[in-house]
Amino acid sequence: MSRDLNIKVHHLTRVEGHGNIVVNMKDGVLEKAHLSIVEPPRFFEAMMKGRSFHEAAIITSRICGICSLGHQLTSLVATEDALGLEISEQTVLLRKLLIHGATLQSNILHAYFLAAPDFLNVGSVFPLIATHKDVVLRALRMKRLANDIGDIVSGRAVHPITPVPGGFTRIPEKAELLEIKRRLLEEALPDGIETIETMKALAGAIPQFERETEYISLKHADEYAMYEGGIYSSDTGILPVSEYLNVTNEFIVPHATSKHAKFNRNSYFVGALARWNNNHSQLGEEALGAAEAMGLKPNCYNPYMNTIAQVVEAVHCILDSVRIIDKLVDNGLKNEKPNQTPTRYGRGIGANEVPRGILFHDYTYDNKGNIVAANCIIPTGQNLANIDDDMVKLVPEIMDKTKAEITLNLEMLVRAYDPCISCSVHMLDVDFIE
């Protein structure tokens, strides 16, 4: 079938940093299919140069309101690596709890506010408020608990920020943690189970599309890796975090101001589906049961299933948070002071799994503890080449559909990755009613 098709979806012109989907097909031959990124360069190094090790995590936590915690913790790990700051088991546990809170929040919001409206074909979350109010309230309830974990462990909007290099400036009270545990078990777990039911009911609307690619995530010897571990490629196995530049291999493409990444193939996938494919055997039986109920199988090559992998992870985050709280309480909460005495000055690298995938921060400090070089590679940058490759395979497969259907399929594909392409400004756009 010969067909001409030109699709241009321009998202949001009011702020910089948004993605446009571009597809051109002539006489049935695909000429172009990509996500064009118009974000200006990210000024990361300029922002960080000259800053002291006390400031680095505070600044990076402000890059993006949604990805704040991930940047903050990854920055701390990089700084501690560079300055030789040892941290305690309690610090590690509290950080893992924070990561679970942030992952739960992001994964749930993504599944309910971005993916579910697609599966129900209603355009956005707003129609759902009228038709499925209980579901929207459930999502907000889970978001609130995840936020409260952040408030109690890290301080936030109304407190000073407590995670610092070497530890925490405030240790949560036992009673605060036990209250979170109670809510995780009595509120979040039932909500999580309802979420599985909701997603199971919607799973039939997930497009059937497969493209096997390289999946990259952290891998940890003892647990489903979110914090710490080595870099694992589904193609070639594990590498130490110190070799991250050999994995990311950033390159420039004409259609995006954000760099792309590739390792063993033309592109690779990071995020929940990569973590699932690489590490699913380390999940508990409840999360594995959730995956089975929603039809997510090991070695899943359908990028749209990223949303389902996120819901599986949400179940894991709820239950593993309970386990972490039990461990903290069993160990006895110690009022430790952060270890902020550097034992060396040099280069350090941090890598964590944040909701959208593996995140790297890389700092070099001078002997006064100020940054002289900095690099940051975000998950979305690593996924861009993979999104383009998905589109190139997808468009010819769905050519018989209407232009509107093809556009929706492409938008859903991009949404499945939940790209952070506008890290991040939320300026209110107002027209006054005359």
Next chain:
Amino acid sequence: MSTLTVIGVGNRLRADDAVGPLLIDELSKLNMPDVELIDAGSDALGVLEYLEQREHVIIIDACSMGKGPGTVITFAPHEADMVLDQGQISLHGLGLAEALKMGEALKMLPKRLKIIGIEPLSIQLNGKISPPVLGAMKKAMDHVHREVLNTQGLSET
């Protein structure tokens, strides 16, 4: 619970978008009794959590209002048409307009809600706050004080 909550929204790393959080810094120096101050950063959807169960809230944010840079306008949500981000491709597209619309539909908004909008010149990443917006901060503080007085007037009657 405080009588009045003031929430600053914005990204401190993005030039004039920092104005909301910066005004929260200024207000915190005044030690106003019964005024709760929140720096919500740029997680605009998170603002929703601070609106529920509160009586009187002021949100300070950089707003694209089509006015000159540094223009300060106080308005209620129903007085303005807040432009929604259509065709979200990311959670990063959920901003204050979406949060307020959701709050309204779910009947979570406080009885009295005012937005103090400040027209920015630039929201460039790693940029400095512009002279017109810096100059507008005092005026925005006056707007906050007027609302504080209004609240006290209400609570006395």
